[in-house]
Amino acid sequence: MSHRSVLVIGAGPAGLAAARAARAAGASVTLLDSSDYLGGQYWRHLPAARPAGNEKVLHHGWSTFSALRRELEADAGCEIVLGAQVWALETAHGAEAPTVHALIGPVDGIRRSGRSFTADALVLATGAHDRTLPFPGWDLPGVFTAGAAQAFAKGERVAVGSRVVVAGAGPFLLPVAASLTQSGARVLGVYEANGIGRLLRGWLPRPWRLLGASKKAGEALGYLRNHLGNRIPYRTGQAVIAAHGTDRVEAVTIAKLDAEWRPIPSTARRVSADAVCVSHGFTPRLELPIAAGCALDADRFVTVDGRQATTTASVYAAGEITGIGGVDAALAEGQIAGHCAAGGHQGDPVVKAAVAARATFTDFASRIEAAHGIRPGWTAWLHEDTLVCRCEEVSYGRLCSAASATDSASLRSQKLSSRAGLGICQGRVCGRTVEQILAAERPGGMRDGASTDRRPIVAPVRIGELAAAAADQTSSPTLISTERP
Amino acid sequence: MPLGTLRATAHHAGARSADVIVIGAGIIGAACARSLARSGLSVIVLERSAAASGTSAKGEGNLLVSDKGPGAELRLAQYAGSLWPSVVAELRTELGPDFPSLEYERKGGLVVATTDAGAAPLLAFAAGQRAAGVDALPVGIEEALELEPELNPAATAAVFYPDDAQVQPVAATEALLASARRSGATVHIDARVTGAIRSQLHPDTVTGVRTTAGEFHAPHVIVAAGPWSGEVAEALGVSLPVRPRRGMVLVTTRMPHRIFHKVYDGDYFGATQSSDAALQTSSVVESTAAGTVLIGSSREQIGFDERLRVEVLRGIAAKSLRLFPFLENASIMRTYGGFRPFMPDHLPVIGADHRAPGLWHASGHEGAGIGLSLATAEILAAQLLGTTPPTDAAPFSLARASLAPHLGSAA
Numbered sequence: 064m065s066h067r068s069v070l071v072i073g074a075g076p077a078g079l080a081a082a083r084a085a086r087a088a089g090a091s092v093t094l095l096d097s098s099d100y101l102g103g104q105y106w107r108h109l110p111a112a113r114p115a116g117n118e119k120v121l122h123h124g125w126s127t128f129s130a131l132r133r134e135l136e137a138d139a140g141c142e143i144v145l146g147a148q149v150w151a152l153e154t155a156h157g158a159e160a161p162t163v164h165a166l167i168g169p170v171d172g173i174r175r176s177g178r179s180f181t182a183d184a185l186v187l188a189t190g191a192h193d194r195t196l197p198f199p200g201w202d203l204p205g206v207f208t209a210g211a212a213q214a215f216a217k218g219e220r221v222a223v224g225s226r227v228v229v230a231g232a233g234p235f236l237l238p239v240a241a242s243l244t245q246s247g248a249r250v251l252g253v254y255e256a257n258g259i260g261r262l263l264r265g266w267l268p269r270p271w272r273l274l275g276a277s278k279k280a281g282e283a284l285g286y287l288r289n290h291l292g293n294r295i296p297y298r299t300g301q302a303v304i305a306a307h308g309t310d311r312v313e314a315v316t317i318a319k320l321d322a323e324w325r326p327i328p329s330t331a332r333r334v335s336a337d338a339v340c341v342s343h344g345f346t347p348r349l350e351l352p353i354a355a356g357c358a359l360d361a362d363r364f365v366t367v368d369g370r371q372a373t374t375t376a377s378v379y380a381a382g383e384i385t386g387i388g389g390v391d392a393a394l395a396e397g398q399i400a401g402h403c404a405a406g407g408h409q410g411d412p413v414v415k416a417a418v419a420a421r422a423t424f425t426d427f428a429s430r431i432e433a434a435h436g437i438r439p440g441w442t443a444w445l446h447e448d449t450l451v452c453r454c455e456e457v458s459y460g461r462l463c464s465a466a467s468a469t470d471s472a473s474l475r476s477q478k479l480s481s482r483a484g485l486g487i488c489q490g491r492v493c494g495r496t497v498e499q500i501l502a503a504e505r506p507g508g509m510r511d512g513a514s515t516d517r518r519p520i521v522a523p524v525r526i527g528e529l530a531a532a533a534a535d536q537t538s539s540p541t542l543i544s545t546e547r548p
Numbered sequence: 549m550p551l552g553t554l555r556a557t558a559h560h561a562g563a564r565s566a567d568v569i570v571i572g573a574g575i576i577g578a579a580c581a582r583s584l585a586r587s588g589l590s591v592i593v594l595e596r597s598a599a600a601s602g603t604s605a606k607g608e609g610n611l612l613v614s615d616k617g618p619g620a621e622l623r624l625a626q627y628a629g630s631l632w633p634s635v636v637a638e639l640r641t642e643l644g645p646d647f648p649s650l651e652y653e654r655k656g657g658l659v660v661a662t663t664d665a666g667a668a669p670l671l672a673f674a675a676g677q678r679a680a681g682v683d684a685l686p687v688g689i690e691e692a693l694e695l696e697p698e699l700n701p702a703a704t705a706a707v708f709y710p711d712d713a714q715v716q717p718v719a720a721t722e723a724l725l726a727s728a729r730r731s732g733a734t735v736h737i738d739a740r741v742t743g744a745i746r747s748q749l750h751p752d753t754v755t756g757v758r759t760t761a762g763e764f765h766a767p768h769v770i771v772a773a774g775p776w777s778g779e780v781a782e783a784l785g786v787s788l789p790v791r792p793r794r795g796m797v798l799v800t801t802r803m804p805h806r807i808f809h810k811v812y813d814g815d816y817f818g819a820t821q822s823s824d825a826a827l828q829t830s831s832v833v834e835s836t837a838a839g840t841v842l843i844g845s846s847r848e849q850i851g852f853d854e855r856l857r858v859e860v861l862r863g864i865a866a867k868s869l870r871l872f873p874f875l876e877n878a879s880i881m882r883t884y885g886g887f888r889p890f891m892p893d894h895l896p897v898i899g900a901d902h903r904a905p906g907l908w909h910a911s912g913h914e915g916a917g918i919g920l921s922l923a924t925a926e927i928l929a930a931q932l933l934g935t936t937p938p939t940d941a942a943p944f945s946l947a948r949a950s951l952a953p954h955l956g957s958a959a
């Protein structure tokens with residue numbers, strides 16, 4: 064039995080599985096999530112005060128979640144801290160796990176209380192948010208990210224519109240459309256940017272492997288049945304390339320795309336709609352792994368070994384931050400991460416099934432990328448005045464003209480000159496888009512090694528909240544740095 | 549320097565030799581390249597990464613006289629202050645309206661003492677500055693509150709400096725470099741300098757550099773590598789006591805303008821003029837055109853360690869509230885920081901290296917390199933061209949007495 068302490072950040076599928084496995088291996092566990100509820104992106108659910116009649120219909124794997132939640136909530140050895148926004152992570156020297164700083168309480172509350180955590184090992188399970196490419200009109204009310212639309216549909220039980228178009232890329236467009244119809248919306252169609260050829264090449268090279276992911280295949284079938292049943296057309300090789308309207312979305316332009324996602328002009332047509340839900344993939348939440356010094360792979364996910372250990376000692380990672388594989392991959396990785404963080408080994412019998420499941424679902428992840436990954440031609444649907452950075456209102460034209468005026472190969476310089484990515488969302492929405500546009504403008508790409516994923520301040524923190532802790536700190540020598548000469 | 553060696557040769561983009569090599573494309577290197585290229589010399593700028601990716605992209609753009617006591621640095625700052633308006637206008641004309649704005653603004657600075665003990669030293673410091681020709685106007689607390697209505701009314705003394713100005717440091721660096729290119733300078737990025745090429749006849753004399761992108765030759769090589777100048781000098785075979793002094797700045801989310809000048813607490817003087825390695829923070833608070841508030845900054849000597857230290861953020865935050873209590877509910881959304889090129893005697897090095905003919909330095913401006921860049925370039929260009937420097941250059945010589953104990957032995 065281990066006497067280790069394990070700190071888990073993120074209570075989605077990966078974090079919950081990690082917490083349970085670490086407890087099973089005998090560690091004491093602290094589980095933090097900024098949300099007020101357990102479950103993460105996948106198991107968004109109604110607050111207890113408004114129980115839904117039929118959670119099972121709206122949430123796949125609800126029983127898995129209920130069991131995890133029940134077990135952890137009843138376990139005195141697992142401290143669950145909700146409403147805990149981790150805003151900074153400080154690394155230590157040597158093999159010690161980093162210190163994690165959280166603010167606890169409602170975001171808009173007067174003053175959240177600060178709390179700092181350290182443990183023998185840290186499991187990062189912060190998930191991903193969905194990525195939306197800009198297009199003319201994407202800033203109109205009525206345009207939603209697929210994640211936000213799904214949250215409305217699942218959490219609030221509110222239909223986002225009566226004539227809804229779902230567009231973008233990836234297998235998760237289907238469950239989104241399903242949730243929307245269940246909430247009473249009429250989905251006019253699901254438009255997948257990739258052509259059928261690429262989808263088949265991505266999904267079919269080793270079809271027998273897919274059988275291993277039978278749960279996943281069953282899920283996909285369920286969605287397809289839902290689609291057929293509700294007569295939602297699923298169109299491939301097409302995209303919403305503009306949204307129109309004065310005060311909100313009234314119509315969209317849909318066009319066929321070539322293999323590189325360049326719209327084919329003669330195919331554009333206008334469809335009246337009052338809501339558009341778009342998702343072009345996912346951006347992992349990498350702030351904490353980057354702050355911890357964890358290496359990233361070529362696709363910019365956290366590099367992990369068979370134990371889900373990152374390149375930083377005592378820091379493990381699981382779920383979407385290591386690759387987009389869906390809920391089953393997150394559960395398997397989380398279990399292995401929690402077990403190993405508690406001192407267990409990946410060869411131990413208790414994680415044998417998880418290790419096998421991980422192999423199957425990681426394959427699923429690489430298929431998603433092969434079939435649905437963003438292609439560079441999409442910038443052709445931008446107009447000069449299309450906003451790229453909504454926070455700072457930087458248009459595509461302004462970004463490009465600043466870039467060509469300075470001719471700088473420094474991403475930092477380009478951001479500071481154009482102000483793209485400097486607003487309240489700190490580039491969460493536009494960062495990678497800005498990087499791609501600038502790289503397309505400059506053959507050698509950016510050369511300063513800067514990344515829009517790096518955000519030492521993970522979430523806004525009030526000056527009063529910082530200063531309050533400064534006053535406490537004088538009496539707490541452990542918080543004073545050891546680095547001073 | 550014997551200037552007969554200068555050829556002012558016609559220079560083409562692929563050229564591997566020139567009259568002058570500038571190492572580093574920060575604001576100092578950019579300003580030097582521009583001044584030299586405009587004098588008709590051929591210039592090659594070598595940058596290991598991308599231009600404007602080092603310290604010049606990681607700090608603020610205050611062009612201050614308020615923080616400098618009487619002496620050589622103040623004279624340099626006063627001269628620099630006289631250059632900025634005309635250079636900004638020249639750059640705007642030369643580069644056109646599409647070029648990102650330099651955001652030059654002479655918005656004025658208000659220095660405030662927040663303790664009883666701090667009042668008298670602040671006023672005495674200002675009196676000394678006035679004697680040295682600085683517009684340093686003591687203002688009563690009421691007047692200070694007229695200038696800055698949100699200021700903590702518990703302030704004990706205040707001095708207004710109408711000449712304090714600012715630029716956007718990255719845009720300024722890029723503009724100086726773009727202007728240098730228009731005058732014929734070439735910029736090689738991804739070219740890290742790794743060693744010196746020396747004359748076979750006179751082994752002390754530097755005639756070029758080796759880089760990760762090949763060899764480059766010039767009779768004059770200028771080290772302008774910011775906090776890395778010590779490292780670069782060592783690679784070139786000489787010692788230079790430039791060390792990194794880390795600084796962090798906090799940036800709030802956008803808000804309606806409630807701060808109208810640069811506002812500092814009096815502690816600032818203590819921090820800039822001290823060599824203490826331990827963490828020091830002092831407040832410099834101002835609003836930007838974009839609506840964010842910048843709160844600087846810290847000073848600590850911890851090498852090139854870039855990791856976040858929450859203790860530093862807390863210290864900066866606590867100090868800023870002493871000036872502007874309303875900031876309590878403002879949210880910090882980002883921090884940035886870099887490494888000021890620190891010199892043990894608090895003066896930059898501008899001029900020839902007496903130990904290695906052909907080698908020049910333009911380094912060590914610590915927390916004032918943006919402001920002092922134009923003046924530095926003019927002095928260096930004059931020295932290199934053999935004309936009379938626009939202001940006394942002797943205090944910045946590498947051979948000055950205060951540096952002697954720090955130079956070690958030349959390799």
Ligand SMILES: Cc1cc2nc3c(=O)[nH]c(=O)nc-3n(C[C@H](O)[C@H](O)[C@H](O)COP(=O)(O)OP(=O)(O)OC[C@H]3O[C@@H](n4cnc5c(N)ncnc54)[C@H](O)[C@@H]3O)c2cc1C
Nearest residue numbers: 073075076077097103104105149189190238382383389390
């Ligand atoms: C629209 C949409 C539809 C999807 N549909 C399906 C589907 O049908 N089938 C399927 O298999 N998968 C689906 N997915 C993917 C699925 O949601 C993810 O695979 C799964 O949620 C990943 O789990 P995770 O634990 O890695 O991350 P998440 O579930 O995202 O959990 C991360 C948790 O970390 C917390 N967190 C992050 N940062 C911090 C911080 N700094 N401080 C404190 N807490 C923090 C977050 O609040 C969150 O609760 C869908 C995703 C989306 C967006």
Ligand SMILES: Cc1cc2nc3c(=O)[nH]c(=O)nc-3n(C[C@H](O)[C@H](O)[C@H](O)COP(=O)(O)OP(=O)(O)OC[C@H]3O[C@@H](n4cnc5c(N)ncnc54)[C@H](O)[C@@H]3O)c2cc1C
Nearest residue numbers: 572574576596602603604607610741774795916917918919
């Ligand atoms: C937080 C903070 C706030 C500041 N605020 C102000 C302010 O308000 N006002 C002000 O005037 N100053 C301020 N400063 C100071 C100012 O930023 C610096 O003095 C100035 O940027 C130094 O410019 P530089 O060109 O010497 O250095 P840098 O901008 O660092 O340029 C040096 C360049 O040399 C390159 N280089 C390094 N090694 C090599 C090599 N081997 N080969 C080739 N190239 C190499 C680097 O990549 C870099 O691009 C601040 C600094 C900080 C950190």
